[in-house]
Amino acid sequence: MSHTLLAGGVGTRTTTRSAGWRGDRLVLLVLATTALLVLGAGRASAATLEVCPSGCAYTQLAPAVAAAHDGDTIMIGAGTYDGGVTVDVSVKLVGAGATRTIISGGGPVVTIGEFGASSEPTVSIDGVTITDGVTRSSPESTPFTGQEGVFAAGGGVEIPPNADFSGGARVTIANSIITGNRVAPSDTAPVGPDCPGGPCPFAFAGGGGIDSWGTLTLSHTTVSDNRVGSASGLSTLASDAAGGAITSFLGPLTIRRSVIHGNQASATGPNARFAEGGAISASGGTLTATNSSVTDNSAALAASLPNSVELLANGGAIHVAGDVSIAKIRNTTISGNSVSMTNDVGDAEAFSGGIHVDIDVDFAMSNSVVADNSVHSATLSGSSGNAEGDSGAGEIHGIVSDARFTGNSVTVSSAAGDATAFAGALMDFGSITNGVISHNHVHASSPSGEVFAAGGAIAVDETGLALRNSELSANTVGANGASGSAQGGGIFDAPINNGPPSGPLKLLNTGVTGNALSGSAGIALQGGGLFIQNQPLTLTHSVIANNSPDQCFGC
Numbered sequence: 001m002s003h004t005l006l007a008g009g010v011g012t013r014t015t016t017r018s019a020g021w022r023g024d025r026l027v028l029l030v031l032a033t034t035a036l037l038v039l040g041a042g043r044a045s046a047a048t049l050e051v052c053p054s055g056c057a058y059t060q061l062a063p064a065v066a067a068a069h070d071g072d073t074i075m076i077g078a079g080t081y082d083g084g085v086t087v088d089v090s091v092k093l094v095g096a097g098a099t100r101t102i103i104s105g106g107g108p109v110v111t112i113g114e115f116g117a118s119s120e121p122t123v124s125i126d127g128v129t130i131t132d133g134v135t136r137s138s139p140e141s142t143p144f145t146g147q148e149g150v151f152a153a154g155g156g157v158e159i160p161p162n163a164d165f166s167g168g169a170r171v172t173i174a175n176s177i178i179t180g181n182r183v184a185p186s187d188t189a190p191v192g193p194d195c196p197g198g199p200c201p202f203a204f205a206g207g208g209g210i211d212s213w214g215t216l217t218l219s220h221t222t223v224s225d226n227r228v229g230s231a232s233g234l235s236t237l238a239s240d241a242a243g244g245a246i247t248s249f250l251g252p253l254t255i256r257r258s259v260i261h262g263n264q265a266s267a268t269g270p271n272a273r274f275a276e277g278g279a280i281s282a283s284g285g286t287l288t289a290t291n292s293s294v295t296d297n298s299a300a301l302a303a304s305l306p307n308s309v310e311l312l313a314n315g316g317a318i319h320v321a322g323d324v325s326i327a328k329i330r331n332t333t334i335s336g337n338s339v340s341m342t343n344d345v346g347d348a349e350a351f352s353g354g355i356h357v358d359i360d361v362d363f364a365m366s367n368s369v370v371a372d373n374s375v376h377s378a379t380l381s382g383s384s385g386n387a388e389g390d391s392g393a394g395e396i397h398g399i400v401s402d403a404r405f406t407g408n409s410v411t412v413s414s415a416a417g418d419a420t421a422f423a424g425a426l427m428d429f430g431s432i433t434n435g436v437i438s439h440n441h442v443h444a445s446s447p448s449g450e451v452f453a454a455g456g457a458i459a460v461d462e463t464g465l466a467l468r469n470s471e472l473s474a475n476t477v478g479a480n481g482a483s484g485s486a487q488g489g490g491i492f493d494a495p496i497n498n499g500p501p502s503g504p505l506k507l508l509n510t511g512v513t514g515n516a517l518s519g520s521a522g523i524a525l526q527g528g529g530l531f532i533q534n535q536p537l538t539l540t541h542s543v544i545a546n547n548s549p550d551q552c553f554g555c
Contacts, residue, residue, distance in 0.1 A: 045069070052077030061085050061093075061103060070121075076101045076128065083109030083133060090121040095128035098177040098222075103128055107135040108158040109181065113169035113214065115139035115160035120169040120214060125176060130156040130209075133181040134234065138211065145189045151204045153247055154211030155181030155226055161213035167250050168214025178209040178223045178245075184234035188271060192239060195309055201271045205229040205238040206281060207247035208263055216246075217254040224261040229275070231264035231300070240274040241265040242319070243281035244297055251285010251324065258292045260317075266300040273311050275301035276356075277319035278337055287320055287327040294318060296336040306346040307385060313341040313349070315356040315394075316373055322358035329355075329365045334394075340376040347385035347417075350377040351427075353408060355394035363398035370394060370425075372407040377421075379414045386417040386449065388497075390459065392440055395427040397461065402434045405457075409441040418449040422459045422492060424475055429461035429503060435470040443478045451484030451523065453477045454531065455492030456515055464503025464535075465493075467510045479519040486523055488531035489515035489547055494554075495533070504535050507542035516548040527553035 049064045049072060050056040058064040061081045064074050070090040078096045084106025087093070095101030103109055109130045113120040116139075133155040140160065141151035156178040159168045185203035192200030208226030210216065227233070229241030244263030246253070260279045267275050278297035280287075294317045301313035316337035320327045334354045341350035353373035357363045370393040377389035392408030405425040412421035424440030437457045444453040456475030458465070472490045479486040487494070490512040493505045517525040529547035530537075532554040544551050 046071040048073045048075055050075045050077070051081065053079045065091070080104055082106070083130070085109070086111040087123050088114055088121060091123060093123070093125045093128065095126065097127045098129050098175060101128045103130050104132045107133055108154040109133035109156050111158045111160070112171050113160055116163045118163050120162050120167070122170040124172040124174070126174045127176060129177040129179065131180045135183045136186040136234065145191060145202070147187060147189060149187035150185055150189045150202065152183050152185045153204070153207040155183040155208045155228070157210040159210070159212040159214040159216065161250065165250070168212065170215040171212070172217045172219065173221050174219040176221045178221070179225050181208055181226045182232035182234055183208050183228040184232040185237050186235065188237050188239070192273070193309060195305065200239065200273065200309060202239050203237045203271065204240045205232070206242040206265070208243065208265070209245045212246065212248045212253065213250045215252055216248060217256070218258045219256045220258060222259040222261065223263065224259065225263065227264045229266045230268035231266040236269040237271060238267045239271040241267040241299070242274070242276045244277070244299070245279045246281070248280070248282045248287070249284050251282065251287065253282055253285065253287050255289040255292050260292070260294045261296055263297045264300070266298070268302040270304055272301055272303050273305065273309065275299040275313040275341070277315045278317055278339065280318045281315070282319070282324050282327070283321040284323045286325055289329045289332050291331045293333040294337065295333065298337065299339045301341040301350070303341065303343040303348070304345050305343070311341070311343065311347070311349065313339050314352045315339060316353045318355040320355070320357045320361055320363070322360040324361050326362045327357060329368055331367045333369045333371070335369065335371040335373065338374045338376065342378050342380055343385060344380040344382045345385070346383060348377045348379050348387045350375050350389045352391045352394045354392070355396060356391070357394070357396045359397065363396060364400070365396065365403055366401045367403070369404045370408065371404065374408065375410040377412045379417055381415050384416045385414070386420070387412050387414040388420040390421065390423040391427040392423065393425040397428060397430045399430060400432045400435060403432070404436045405440065406436065407439050410443070412444045414446040414449050416448055417446065418451070419444040419446040419481065420452045420497060422454040422496060424456045424477070426458045427461055428458055429463045429465050431466040431468065432470055433468040435467065438471065438473045438475065440475045442476070445480040448482060451479045451481030453479040454487040454496070456489045458491045459496070460491065460493040460502045460505055462500050462503050464505060466506040466508065468508045470510045472510070472512045473514045475515045477517050479523045481520065481523065483522050485526060486517045486519045487526045487553065489517045489528045491530045493530070493532040493535050502535055504538070505532060506538040508540045510542045512544045513546045525549050530555065
């Protein structure tokens with residue numbers, strides 16, 4: 001049907017137009033029938049390809065993938081198969097169960113999609129183990145740094161970015177195990193800031209289990225014991241180590257009923273500058289975790305650089321960077337994770353033993369437990385620098401409800417400089433409702449420098465905090481040194497190190513009880529329950545009691 005006829009008025013409704021319209025209808029019918037035939041042919045041609053050690057058309061996975069077309073299913077029987085496989089068509093990989101079907105080796109074990117492709121596949125993986133991958137360079141390395149071996153990511157699974165960096169393949173991994181994969185760069189590039197002797201060498205290691213630039217969903221899957229950077233045992237070249245289990249650069253990343261356990265991200269030696277996200281490093285898209293656990297992961301930085309170079313370690317379990325638009329955590333346990341930093345030349349700074357969420361992220365947590373996570377920061381013999389650590393459970397903000405933050409700790413020591421430790425559980429702003437924040441601990445020590453320790457449970461951030469129907473109890477703050485202070489056994493609401501002012505504090509139906517301060521001779525003890533300075537305090541049906549040595553300083 002021509003545009004002129006479609007646009008014609010009543011006067012154009014002639015026999016000629018009717019005949020033309022009947023012709024157009026015939027063309028449309030032919031086209032529709034052809035489309036249906038094509039679709040039908042596509043469905044009919046969808047095949048099931050079988051892989052098994054013997055008696056199948058294929059004895060290895062790679063030839064079956066090479067023969068597959070969009071829509072096919074590849075059934076992988078019990079056995080162990082070679083990794084190093086690239087999946088560039090939309091298929092289903094179905095194993096006989098994670099303990100029975102094992103894909104092993106390669107670097108990565110499985111690559112899904114192609115770097116810079118105009119379109120990427122949709123792939124599901126079910127019932128397999130992906131293991132023993134060793135990745136020393138990634139498709140992103142040359143485009144990003146100009147040479148191979150500088151950017152290494154994706155020991156088990158690599159999902160590279162598409163042509164316009166708007167995403168990558170859509171991947172679902174279910175009922176599977178991704179374990180024992182390792183990532184470390186094989187070279188460095190002089191593209192960092194100024195270091196002694198020239199530009200700092202840069203090399204990146206990430207995504208020990210999975211490196212994703214696409215859409216990734218994990219369901220009923222375990223990602224465990226993957227290692228990046230110096231933790232891999234492959235090299236100590238990495239300046240940056242992130243995401244011992246998963247790196248997600250563009251997102252979204254969705255984790256359901258899954259276990260992320262025992263992964264490590266570490267950087268050691270003269271190049272080492274950053275260690276972030278012992279389990280998960282998310283730097284774009286969205287992050288959703290439900291009914292899952294993130295346990296016993298670690299991020300560690302052992303530096304040998306002066307204060308003129310930026311250095312830090314954060315997110316023993318999860319680091320959520322500012323380009324992530326939304327992060328939601330529900331019915332999830334984050335426990336036993338750790339972040340640590342040492343420096344034998346300059347300062348040391350480590351924070352967020354459990355989860356670190358950058359300020360620009362829309363964040364919410366509910367019905368979750370964040371327990372027994374730890375922060376360790378220390379300057380070593382030979383360094384006159386200062387050491388700082390905070391946020392044993394994590395640095396978060398936004399809306400938190402029905403959550404427990406227990407048994408987290410911050411431990412800071414300096415060989416010859418100042419030591420600052422605060423926020424045994426949380427550095428926080430926003431609101432916490434129906435929360436339990438108990439048995440968290442802060443300790444700072446230095447033989448000769450100034451010592452400051454504060455906020456056994458919480459240090460309030462800039463925009464303030466509201467606590468509703470919550471309990472803060474049995475948190476402690478300790479300081480050992482020639483001089484200094486211990487403040488806010490339960491809550492600390494004041495500037496830190498001449499930083500920005502903190503925000504107002506509201507306690508609504510909340511108890512601050514049984515918290516304690518302690519220190520060596522020469523340490524001032526102030527606010528066993530609450531230390532607040534120049535900020536409004538709202539107390540509604542709340543109690544501050546049975547704290548030691550006092551209840552509140554600044555109230």
